[in-house]
Amino acid sequence: xxxxxxxxxxxxxxxxxxxxxxxxxxxxxxxxxxxxxxxxxxxxxxxxxxxxxxxxxxxxxxxxxxxxxxxxxxxxxxxxxxxxxxxxxxxxxxxxxxxxxxxxxxxxxxxxxxxxxxxxxxxxxxxxxxxxxxxxxxxxxxxxxxxxxxxxxxxxxxxxxxxxxxxxxxxxxxxxxxxxxxxxxxxxxxxxxxxxxxxxxxxxxxxxxxxxxxxxxxxxxxxxxxxxxxxxxxx
Amino acid sequence: xxxxxxxxxxxxxxxxxxxxxxxxxxxxxxxxxxxxxxxxxxxxxxxxxxxxxxxxxxxxxxxxxxxxxxxxxxxxxxxxxxxxxxxxxxxxxxxxxxxxxxxxxxxxxxxxxxxxxxxxxxxxxxxxxxxxxxxxxxxxxxxxxxxxxxxxxxxxxxxxxxxxxxxxxxxxxxxxxxxxxxxxxxxxxxxxxxxxxxxxxxxxxxxxxxxxxxxxxxxxxxxxxxxxxxxxxxxxxxxxxxxxxxxxxxxxxxxxxxxxxxxxxxxxxxxxxxxxxxxxxxxxxxxxxxxxxxxxxxxxxxxxxxxxxxxxxxxxxxxxxxxxxxxxxxxxxxxxxxxxxxxxxxxxxxxxxxxxxxxxxxxxxxxxxxxxxxxxxxxxxxxxxxxxxxxxxxxxxxxxxxxxxxxxxxxxxxxxxxxxxxxxxxxxxxxxxxxxxxxxxxxxxxxxxxxxxxxxxxxxxxxx
Numbered sequence: 286x287x288x289x290x291x292x293x294x295x296x297x298x299x300x301x302x303x304x305x306x307x308x309x310x311x312x313x314x315x316x317x318x319x320x321x322x323x324x325x326x327x328x329x330x331x332x333x334x335x336x337x338x339x340x341x342x343x344x345x346x347x348x349x350x351x352x353x354x355x356x357x358x359x360x361x362x363x364x365x366x367x368x369x370x371x372x373x374x375x376x377x378x379x380x381x382x383x384x385x386x387x388x389x390x391x392x393x394x395x396x397x398x399x400x401x402x403x404x405x406x407x408x409x410x411x412x413x414x415x416x417x418x419x420x421x422x423x424x425x426x427x428x429x430x431x432x433x434x435x436x437x438x439x440x441x442x443x444x445x446x447x448x449x450x451x452x453x454x455x456x457x458x459x460x461x462x463x464x465x466x467x468x469x470x471x472x473x474x475x476x477x478x479x480x481x482x483x484x485x486x487x488x489x490x491x492x493x494x495x496x497x498x499x500x501x502x503x504x505x506x507x508x509x510x511x512x513x514x515x516x517x518x519x520x
Numbered sequence: 521x522x523x524x525x526x527x528x529x530x531x532x533x534x535x536x537x538x539x540x541x542x543x544x545x546x547x548x549x550x551x552x553x554x555x556x557x558x559x560x561x562x563x564x565x566x567x568x569x570x571x572x573x574x575x576x577x578x579x580x581x582x583x584x585x586x587x588x589x590x591x592x593x594x595x596x597x598x599x600x601x602x603x604x605x606x607x608x609x610x611x612x613x614x615x616x617x618x619x620x621x622x623x624x625x626x627x628x629x630x631x632x633x634x635x636x637x638x639x640x641x642x643x644x645x646x647x648x649x650x651x652x653x654x655x656x657x658x659x660x661x662x663x664x665x666x667x668x669x670x671x672x673x674x675x676x677x678x679x680x681x682x683x684x685x686x687x688x689x690x691x692x693x694x695x696x697x698x699x700x701x702x703x704x705x706x707x708x709x710x711x712x713x714x715x716x717x718x719x720x721x722x723x724x725x726x727x728x729x730x731x732x733x734x735x736x737x738x739x740x741x742x743x744x745x746x747x748x749x750x751x752x753x754x755x756x757x758x759x760x761x762x763x764x765x766x767x768x769x770x771x772x773x774x775x776x777x778x779x780x781x782x783x784x785x786x787x788x789x790x791x792x793x794x795x796x797x798x799x800x801x802x803x804x805x806x807x808x809x810x811x812x813x814x815x816x817x818x819x820x821x822x823x824x825x826x827x828x829x830x831x832x833x834x835x836x837x838x839x840x841x842x843x844x845x846x847x848x849x850x851x852x853x854x855x856x857x858x859x860x861x862x863x864x865x866x867x868x869x870x871x872x873x874x875x876x877x878x879x880x881x882x883x884x885x886x887x888x889x890x891x892x893x894x895x896x897x898x899x900x901x902x903x904x905x906x907x908x909x910x911x912x913x914x915x916x917x918x919x920x921x922x923x924x925x926x927x928x929x930x931x932x933x934x935x936x937x938x939x940x941x942x943x944x945x946x947x948x949x950x951x952x953x954x955x956x957x958x959x960x961x962x963x964x965x966x967x968x969x970x971x972x973x974x975x976x977x978x979x980x981x982x983x984x
Contacts, residue, residue, distance in 0.1 A: 334938075357938065358935055359939075361939075362940060367939075373936070376936075376937075378954020379954040383950070385940075387942050439941065
């Protein structure tokens with residue numbers, strides 16, 4: 286579904302991703318792991334089209350047979366690529382309801398509101414957070430839940446969860462993951478994380494390890510044991 | 521609720537061919553001022569006032585403390601146009617061109633909905649006006665100023681020009697000498713007008729200055745909401761709009777005056793608005809300025825009576841080549857008075873917004889409360905926003921609060937919204953609408969919808 290080949294990403298004049306290739310397949314669960322500053326988040330930002338990052342000419346991003354390289358972030362999102370942000374910004378004057386309404390103009394407003402409320406309930410998001418400007422006065426855990434809520438409404442076919450586990454307490458993490466399990470269906474999940482904690486909730490089909498902007502290793506769940514005991518140094 | 525689509529064609533410059541019965545020559549002279557008065561069959565005192573105002577206008581200097589007005593050529597403006605021979609009072613009697621213009625703005629539809637009276641100004645004079653029967657029964661007067669001068673000369677003479685004398689400023693003087701049209705509203709003691717009264721103004725002749733004059737008197741304990749919406753087709757030549765609005769809010773009365781305005785981008789919009797609030801009275805100005813080349817407008821409230829309350833909520837949007845110099849003036853003359861100013865300005869593509877405000881608390885206006893908040897949103901590096909707040913607080917027993925913020929739409933937030941599938945224009949529009957929301961929520965629904973749509977058009981940069 287998403288095919289990355291020879292991805293090189295630069296920010297300003299600094300090259301962050303050197304050469305990354307991988308095929309993400311439908312219905313699978315992936316984990317991209319690696320030490321801090323290895324380029325995990327940069328890779329995600331380049332995939333969603335953040336204009337701060339530029340791709341070299343040889344980089345090829347193909348999603349369901351469409352070339353993404355020149356598409357703006359909104360076009361990529363409309364094709365079905367979703368992302369939850371590592372640190373979601375708070376939005377002045379725009380509630381999550383307003384945001385989703387703008388994103389899904391064709392949907393019936395009442396129906397949309399009902400669905401949002403229903404999913405918010407499942408995610409144990411306080412109702413007032415839906416009315417308030419998005420993320421205003423929300424805790425780290427609440428912000429991440431609101432990210433998941435947006436994905437559940439927009440339901441893209443491929444979702445990158447950029448550090449969905451950071452700044453989230455155990456109870457919230459449990460809520461988030463039991464929700465994600467239930468809503469998985471045909472979707473492809475890609476978790477970006479440096480902790481292995483999330484695997485007590487969900488098993489990954491493939492684990493990719495990035496170090497210094499390169500794919501250092503890939504494998505199955507057996508790699509978690511190695512990471513837990515020896516860290517990333519072995520890769 | 522059935523909603524008719526409001527066409528926004530006029531943003532792209534539609535104009536209906538003017539068919540005027542009488543058009544005065546361009547330029548101004550004492551003779552012309554006398555002629556205007558004579559053609560209207562006015563009483564002598566009004567004629568004298570006009571002539572005095574004209575002479576003051578001649579000798580008064582151009583204000584140089586604000587926006588650049590040096591390009592106004594007073595000799596190249598038509599000061600009086602009468603667009604139909606007689607007043608009409610039903611929609612069907614209107615000439616087809618005028619009806620067409622209003623149809624495009626959507627006035628009759630608005631009337632059908634929940635507005636209690638429509639008085640739409642086509643060029644100089646109000647040609648269509650209808651006040652609901654219940655209002656008439658309550659003793660409410662809602663008509664154009666020319667009619668008011670004929671039918672209610674005593675009331676007009678008692679109030680006209682007493683709050684804003686012609687000597688107030690050069691443009692008040694110009695208006696006082698050549699005024700035509702505008703609204704007259706009189707609310708008797710204790711009458712609460714539940715639905716808003718509306719006037720829709722529109723300029724439709726090239727290089728034609730519109731000098732309407734509005735007078736609102738709310739007697740003791742009464743209440744009214746007056747709405748003016750302004751739009752104008754786009755013309756190549758400079759146009760001048762210079763209105764004067766005087767409002768008298770008596771003891772315990774309440775007046776809200778809402779403006780949603782979208783002049784075409786060559787219009788100089790120089791307006792003097794002032795209200796007087798007596799004991800326990802409430803005056804609220806809600807002022808949304810889009811369009812125009814230059815706007816200078818500072819709605820004022822003189823808090824004369826103890827316990828009076830005043831509010832100015834304003835939105836200004838300046839795009840390329842535009843300067844919105846807007847603000848508010850609050851003068852506290854009595855104790856226990858409170859005022860609140862909330863100003864939201866948006867600048868885009870090199871547009872410039874200025875907040876210019878004066879708050880004055882007199883020595884004996886003890887225990888007064890003042891709140892001023894001005895927020896600016898800049899959409900790009902080329903745009904500009906300035907604040908010129910003046911506070912003159914003459915006693916130590918009042919509470920003064922002043923806040924100012926400048927915000928930029930960051931790349932990060934823009935990316936966030938776009939990653940949810942919103943186009944760049946949608947994302948920026950969402951930010952702008954979120955930014956002005958505290959003011960917009962005070963505007964009746966159909967106007968706020970229109971305002972949001974106008975802002976979207978501005979954001980798309982679809983205006984020539």
